[in-house]
Amino acid sequence: MKITDVEAIWLRLPEIDERCDGTQDTLVVRVHTDEGIVGVGEVDSSPAVAKAIIEAPLSHAIARGLRLCVLGEDPRDIARLWDRMYQGSIFYGRGGAAQQAISGVDMALWDIAGKATGQPVYRLLGGGFRTHLRAYASILFGDTPALTHEIARGLVARGFTAAKFGWGPLGQDEANDLALVREARRGLGDGPELMIDAGLCYDSRTALRRAEQFAEHRPFWLEEPLHPDDLDGYARLAAGSPIRIAAGEQETTLRGFAALLASGIDVVQPDVARVGGPSVAVQVGRLAAEQHRLCVNHSYKTGISIAASLHFLAALPNAGWLEYCVEGSALRQTLTHQGFPIVDGLVAVPQEPGLGVDLDEDVLARYRVA
Numbered sequence: 001m002k003i004t005d006v007e008a009i010w011l012r013l014p015e016i017d018e019r020c021d022g023t024q025d026t027l028v029v030r031v032h033t034d035e036g037i038v039g040v041g042e043v044d045s046s047p048a049v050a051k052a053i054i055e056a057p058l059s060h061a062i063a064r065g066l067r068l069c070v071l072g073e074d075p076r077d078i079a080r081l082w083d084r085m086y087q088g089s090i091f092y093g094r095g096g097a098a099q100q101a102i103s104g105v106d107m108a109l110w111d112i113a114g115k116a117t118g119q120p121v122y123r124l125l126g127g128g129f130r131t132h133l134r135a136y137a138s139i140l141f142g143d144t145p146a147l148t149h150e151i152a153r154g155l156v157a158r159g160f161t162a163a164k165f166g167w168g169p170l171g172q173d174e175a176n177d178l179a180l181v182r183e184a185r186r187g188l189g190d191g192p193e194l195m196i197d198a199g200l201c202y203d204s205r206t207a208l209r210r211a212e213q214f215a216e217h218r219p220f221w222l223e224e225p226l227h228p229d230d231l232d233g234y235a236r237l238a239a240g241s242p243i244r245i246a247a248g249e250q251e252t253t254l255r256g257f258a259a260l261l262a263s264g265i266d267v268v269q270p271d272v273a274r275v276g277g278p279s280v281a282v283q284v285g286r287l288a289a290e291q292h293r294l295c296v297n298h299s300y301k302t303g304i305s306i307a308a309s310l311h312f313l314a315a316l317p318n319a320g321w322l323e324y325c326v327e328g329s330a331l332r333q334t335l336t337h338q339g340f341p342i343v344d345g346l347v348a349v350p351q352e353p354g355l356g357v358d359l360d361e362d363v364l365a366r367y368r369v370a
Contacts, residue, residue, distance in 0.1 A: 001033050001034065001035050001037070001074055001075060001076065001112075001116065002033060002034045002072055002073065002074060002075075003031055003032070003033055003070050003071055003072060003073050003074075003075050004032045004033060004034050004071075005031075005032040005067075005071070006029065006030070006031050006032070006054060006066070006067040006070060006071065006105060006108075007028075007029065007030040007031075007032070008027060008028075008029055008050070008051040008054040008055055008067075008104075009027065009028040009029070009030065009364065009368060010025070010026075010027055010047040010048065010051050010368070010369040011025060011026050011027070011028060011047070011331055011335070011364070011367040011368060011369065012024070012025040012047070012367060012369050013025065013329060013330065013331065013367060019140065019167070019168070020140070020166075020167045020199060021140070021300070021327055021329070022044055022300040022301055022325075023300060023301060023302070023325060023327040023329040023331050023332040024329060024331070025047050025331070026042060026043070026044070026047060026301055026302055026331055026335075027042065027043040027045065027047040027050045027051055027101075027104060028040065028041070028042055028104075028304065028335075028359070028364070029041040029042065029043060029054065029104035029105055029107070029108050030108065031070070031075060031105060031108040031109060031111075031112060033075055033112060035116075037075075037112050037115050037116055038112075039075065039107075039108030039109055039110070039111035039112035039115070039354070040107075040108055040111055040304060040355065040357065040359060041103070041104035041105060041106065041107030041108035041109075041111065041273075041277065041304065041308070042103075042104055042107060042273045042301055042302060042304040042305050042308070043100055043101055043103055043104035043273055043274075044100060044103070044271055044273035044274045044299075044300070044301050044305065045097050045100035045101065045273075045274065046097065047369075049097050049101075050097060050100055050101040050104070053065065053066060053089070053092075053093075053097060053098055053101040054066045054067050054101055054104070054105070055067055056068075059091070060091070061088075062087060062088060062089070062090040062091045063088075063089070063090075063091035063092055064088045064089070065088075066085045066088070066089065066101055066102060066105055068088070069081070069084045069085045069087075069088040069089075070084065070085065070105060070109075075109050075112045075113070076109075076112070076113050076116065078106065078109045078110065078113060078279060079279065081105075081106075081109060082102065082106055082276065082277075082279050085102045085105060085106075086099075086102065089101075089102070094253075095252045095253045095256070096252055099252040099253060099274070099275065099276050099280075100252060100273070100274045102276050102277065103272065103273045103274055103275060103276050103277040103280075104273065104277070105277070106276060106277025106278065106279050106280075107272065107273070107277045107278060107304070107308050107355070109277075110124065110125075110277065110278050110279075110308075110311075110354070110355070111354040111355045112354070113354075114353045114354030114355065115353045115354040117353070118353045119353060120311065120349070120350055120351050120352060120353065120354070120356060121278060121308070121311040121312075121354060121355055121356075122310075122311040122312070122314040122315045122349060125278060125282050125311065125312060125315035126282070126315045127315065128314045128315065128349065129314060129315065129316060129317050129319075130314055130320065130349070131314070131348065131349050132346040132347065132348050132349065133310060133313055133314070133319070133320060133321060133322040133346065133347055133349065134161065134162065134320055134321055134322065134345055134346055135160065135162070135321075135322045135324040135342055135345060135346065135347045136160065136161075136162035136163055136164050136193065136195060136321060136322070136323060136324060137155045137158070137160040137162070137163040137164070137324055137326045138163075138164045138166070138197075138299075138300065138323045138324060138325050138326065139151060139155070139163065139164070139165060139166075139325075139326050139327070140165070140166060140167050140168045141165045141166065141167065141168035141169060141170055141180050141184070142168065142180075143168065143169060144169075145176070145179040145180050145182070145183040146183065148165060148180050148183045148184050148187065149183035149184070149186055149187040150187065151165075151187065152165075152183070152184050152185075152186075152187025152188045153187045153188075155188070155326070156187070156188055156189060156192060158326075158342065159342045159343075159344070159345060160192065160324075160342060160345060161191070161192050161193070161345035162192050162193035162194070162195065162220070162321075162345070163184070163188055163192060163193075163194060163195070164194075164195035164196070164197055164223070164323070165180070165181075165184045165194075165195075165196060165197065166196065166197025166198070166199055166223065167197060167199035168180075168199075170196075170198055170199060170201055171198065171199070171201025171202060177210060177213075178213055178214075181194075181196060181214050181217050181219070182217060184196075184217075185217040185218070193220045194217060194218065194219050194220065195219060195220050195221050195223060195246075196214060196219045196221070196222050196223060197223040197224060198210070198222060198223060198224060198225035199224060200224055200225070200226065200227055200228070201225065202225045202226060203226070203230075203233065204226060204230065204232075204233030204234075204236045204237050207222070207225035207226055207233070207237050207241075208236070208237055208240050208241060210222070210225070211225075211237070211240075211241040211242060211243050211245075212241075212242060214243065215242045215243055219243055220243075220244065221243060221244035221245065221246040221266065221267055222241065222243055222244070222245055222246070223245075223246040223247065223267075223269070224246065224247045224248075224249065224250070224269075225237070225245075226247075228247070228250040228251065231259055231260070231262075231263045232263075234247065234260065234263040234264070234265055235263040235264055238263060238264035238265050238266070239264060244266035244267055244294075245264075245265045245266055245267070246265065246266065246267035246268075246269055246294075246296070247260055247265050247267075247268070247269065248260055248265075248267075248268045248269040248270055248284075248298065249269050249270075249271050249274070249298035251270070251274075251275065252274055252275055252276070253275070253276075253280075254275075254280060254283055254284060254287070257270065257275075257284045257287060257288075258287060261287065261288060261291055261293060265293070266293060266294065267293065267294040267295075267296055268284060268285075268287075268288045268293060268294070268295050268296075269295075269296050269297065269298040269323075270284040270285070270295070270297065270298065271297065271298040271299060271305075272297065272299070272305060272308045272309050272312055273299070273301055273304075273305045273308070274298075277308075278308060278311060278312045281297075281308075281309075281312040282312045282315055282316065285312065285313070285315075285316040285318065285319060286316065288318055289316060289317050289318040292318075293318065294318055294319070294321075295313070295316055295318050295319045296313075296319065296321045296322075296323060297309035297312070297313055297319075297321075297322060297323050298323055299323050299324075299325060300323075300325045300327070301325070301331075301332070302331050302332055302335040302336060303332075303335055303336030303338055303339070303340065303357055304335070304336060304355070304357055304359075306322075306324070306325075306336075306340050306347075307336070307338065307340075307350055307355040307356055307357045308355055309322060309323070310322065310340075310347065310349045310350060311349065311350070311355065314349045322347055324340070324342070324347065330363065330366075330367065331363070331367060334360055334363050335359060335360060335363050335364070336357045336358065336359060336360070337357070337358045337359075337360055338350070338356065338357050338358070
């Protein structure tokens with residue numbers, strides 16, 4: 001089997017604003033083979049930048065587009081092809097957008113491998129520790145505490161047993177921060193778990209104060225309150241916080257996650273569409289497992305990333321949660337035919353060969369950037 005082409009398909013809603021909602025655009029990757037098997041993947045990055053990285057022509061030996069690194073190769077040689085892409089992008093990569101772009105190709109290669117063998121991807125990653133994961137609804141804070149309360153009530157009515165609120169107005173005013181979290185908890189009620197995503201808005205002293213203030217509302221974790229490079233701050237925060245500290249969605253390398261774990265955080269959050277695909281995401285999870293920490297996916301994209309997240313999480317002993325984006329955008333809700341329903345708060349891991357997703361070609365065509 002040989003790779004005959006790599007497509008990088010930029011999708012974009014007609015209107016995009018500055019709020020941190022990754023479902024407004026995306027980059028879909030399709031890897032074609034001479035046996036008719038097509039693998040699908042997704043990149044969480046600036047789509048235009050990642051598309052250029054995949055499609056770039058040869059500049060020299062360690063500066064070439066990812067498509068050139070894999071064209072004509074056997075797609076089942078996943079580890080070797082990952083290394084070819086990494087080596088071929090050393091000049092401009094070694095992390096960042098280059099590794100984010102590698103994620104989409106790597107994801108598609110795993111999809112091909114599963115389809116070729118008739119196995120779901122999680123089995124190829126080492127086998128399933130579970131067949132279902134507990135979904136937490138992931139959404140931005142409402143513009144006001146009252147709106148946050150109503151959003152929380154609606155999520156419980158939809159069957160979620162946990163929810164994470166993030167970004168939005170958090171970090172602008174202490175009293176408003178406390179009101180937002182209070183109303184999120186009040187809307188969820190006492191039973192469901194509450195997670196808080198601070199969205200990089202604090203310094204370490206403020207984050208520690210907020211962790212102490214938020215503790216009465218029993219959040220399961222406080223996520224990414226600091227700048228991703230503030231490892232000393234994370235060490236101080238993790239040492240003093242009364243609640244779990246989670247981080248990692250901005251990281252793209254295994255060494256970056258090793259440094260975060262060394263800072264003492266409780267939960268690592270690799271995004272399979274950013275860290276180099278399932279090949280690296282599962283390594284991050286195993287590194288965390290060795291240190292008895294939780295691994296939870298970050299994902300705020302389409303059904304492609306949801307499926308890939310389910311597969312790598314299912315192959316880990318220290319993963320039980322699934323970040324489940326509930327944004328209403330057309331890309332999030334309709335790009336894949338699979339909807340991943342919530343049943344008793346759980347989402348089933350796909351059992352079909354490969355990732356187990358099919359794309360709606362009409363949606364692909366409607367939002368494709370020429």
